[in-house]
Amino acid sequence: MRSPLKIGAIAAVLCLPLSSQVAAAATDSHAQCDAVTDAYCGWTGTGYSGGFYLWQKSTGNTGVAIRSLWNKRGSWVVVYSGTNYTGSRYTVNAGASALALPFDVWSIASSG
Numbered sequence: 001m002r003s004p005l006k007i008g009a010i011a012a013v014l015c016l017p018l019s020s021q022v023a024a025a026a027t028d029s030h031a032q033c034d035a036v037t038d039a040y041c042g043w044t045g046t047g048y049s050g051g052f053y054l055w056q057k058s059t060g061n062t063g064v065a066i067r068s069l070w071n072k073r074g075s076w077v078v079v080y081s082g083t084n085y086t087g088s089r090y091t092v093n094a095g096a097s098a099l100a101l102p103f104d105v106w107s108i109a110s111s112g
Contacts, residue, residue, distance in 0.1 A: 030097070033070050040077055040092075040108070042066035046100040057110055060084070065104035070097035075111040083107050 030048040033041035044050035046067045053066065061083045071077050071092045081087035081103040090105075092098055 030070065033072065036072050038073055040069060040071045040073055040110070042070075042105070042108075043068045048097075048099070055108065059108045061107050062105060065106065066108075067101055067104065068097075068099055069101060069105070071095065073110060077108055077110045079105040080107045080109070081105065085109055 032048075032052050033054075036054060039054055039056045042053045042055070042062065044053075044064055044067060048068050048070070050067070051064065053062070053064070066079070069077075069079065069092055071094060074094050076091050076093050078085075078089050078091050079101060080089050083106045085107050087106075088103055090098075090102055
């Protein structure tokens, strides 16, 4: 009879390389925004992947679907699922980032 502990340990080892690869990929893509100040960065893919976009202030419509965001401004931003600040909304606090936004973002408003 196999011990549950041994099986769990084997499963944990088998999952480690994949998790490490995902974390490394996200870190490399996230680095595109490292030098940016007082702006927010968006990516068309989750995990800071895909096309990279940069905004200084409230953008209105993004022109592309944004799936991950890093807010490097000193104030919050609100992202919307529709154009012209419509649809579902989600707030990203100052300095925070969202690896995977809850929906495709089509417009963004900042608090300042």
